[in-house]
Amino acid sequence: MNGLTLEEKQTAIQYVLNGADFAFVPSPELCCKIAQGCSQAQGINSVMISILLQRKPVRLDPGMVLKYCKGTLDVNNTWLFDNGNINVVPPRLKKEVKVKTDEEKKFFKETPAIEKKDGKLTIEKKEDNTNE
Numbered sequence: 034m035n036g037l038t039l040e041e042k043q044t045a046i047q048y049v050l051n052g053a054d055f056a057f058v059p060s061p062e063l064c065c066k067i068a069q070g071c072s073q074a075q076g077i078n079s080v081m082i083s084i085l086l087q088r089k090p091v092r093l094d095p096g097m098v099l100k101y102c103k104g105t106l107d108v109n110n111t112w113l114f115d116n117g118n119i120n121v122v123p124p125r126l127k128k129e130v131k132v133k134t135d136e137e138k139k140f141f142k143e144t145p146a147i148e149k150k151d152g153k154l155t156i157e158k159k160e161d162n163t164n165e
Contacts, residue, residue: 036101036111036114036115037101037102037114037119042101042102043102045098045102045119046099046102046103048121049095049098049099049102052095053095053121053122054092054093054095054121054122055092055093055095055098055119055120055121055122056090056091056092056093056119056120056122057090057091057093057113057114057117057118057119057120058088058090058091058117058118058119058120059085059086059088059113059116059117059118060116060117060118061088062116063085063113063116063117064085064086064088066116067082067085067086068086073109073112076109077109077113090120092122093119097110098119101114101119
């Protein structure tokens with residue numbers, strides 16, 4: 034495999050600019066090269082090798098795809114992308130990434146103190162419900 038053609042790279046750039054998500058799918062040729070101990074595969078960590086050899090898709094940062102298309106991605110990742118397939122993830126398979134709000138971040142950073150009374154943990158009530 035020789036990677037994406039110029040036309041495919043231009044299309045991928047348009048997808049990146051339109052907010053698409055991408056996945057890398059290792060090709061059978063890439064798996065063979067990794068299994069044979071190809072010199073370019075020497076720097077890949079064992080967890081990633083396991084994922085690649087199982088031919089499972091790996092989500093890609095759109096910024097990496099953009100760098101690859103513009104020719105500014107590092108040599109090792111470029112070699113991987115040249116020997117695999119970059120697919121656009123269909124919108125129905127996109128997963129929402131929940132980002133914590135500022136309030137949640139503050140809460141978890143400043144956890145409320147729990148008071149100890151007579152060896153027991155107690156949480157004070159703020160107000161009683163008298164409508165019952």
